[in-house]
Amino acid sequence: MAVVEELSEARALLGELVSSASRAIVFTGAGISTESGIPDFRSPGGIWSRMEPIYFDDFLASEEARLEDWRRRFEMRKLFAEAVPNAAHRAIAGLVDSGIVSDVITQNIDGLHQRSGVPQERVIELHGNATSAACLDCGHGMGFDDAEALIEREARAPRCGICGGLVKARVINFGQAMPIDEMERAERAVRDCDLFLAIGSSLVVYPAAGFPLAAKAHGATLVIVNRDPTDQDDAADHVLRGSIGAMFEPLTVS
Structure with missing residues (x-):
């Protein structure tokens, strides 16, 4: 595991990884939307x-x-x-439009991925x-x-x-069954990807948090982009820490 906290280095590495991927998957949690003014659920003050x-x-x-x-x-x-989609949302929408990212798996319930331009059929809403x-x-x-x-x-x-x-x-409330169709779609996407970007997730809520490790087990490069450390950092190939919007801003397609 390599941890990168310097912004320019993180941007450069992220750009290299994305440009070399043939089929990338994006997995997002609350951290991507906090920069749009939506508080997360689990952090102090959440x-x-x-x-x-x-x-x-x-x-x-x-x-x-x-x-x-x-x-x-x-x-x-x-x-x-x-709330307004931020630079990270817009960058992901651009990557989907370009064909680099095939699917966006999200734990979020705010609809910001769709509002940023990701087609509904490309968003897998686990929760x-x-x-x-x-x-x-x-x-x-x-x-x-x-x-x-x-x-x-x-x-x-x-x-x-x-x-x-x-x-x-x-x-999906606590204690409610996960949606079968979405879980199956996510499982298929994970099996087929060569780059898995876990963005803004604490990676503690299962079964959703099992997808990054499953992608890694299937041979994908696992990259965790988050403000804070996660329990899965040691399993990742790269860990990028800092402002998610700032890291993704150079990838934004206007």
């Missing part, structure tokens, strides 16, 4: 240090938990709407997306404005207009 997560079983069992979950989603919607909702029973979609109106009118969490099931934001 979201989970200020409030306890709502578990999926609690959402199913408790109307109070459902209403609190929705209250948080509405707050996040405002935060996400005000869902906080910008839309769906019925847990039949899968019928519901917009946040409609959900908010139902809560105000009925004083309870929204129910599906088709089957009457509970409607929930398309976010």
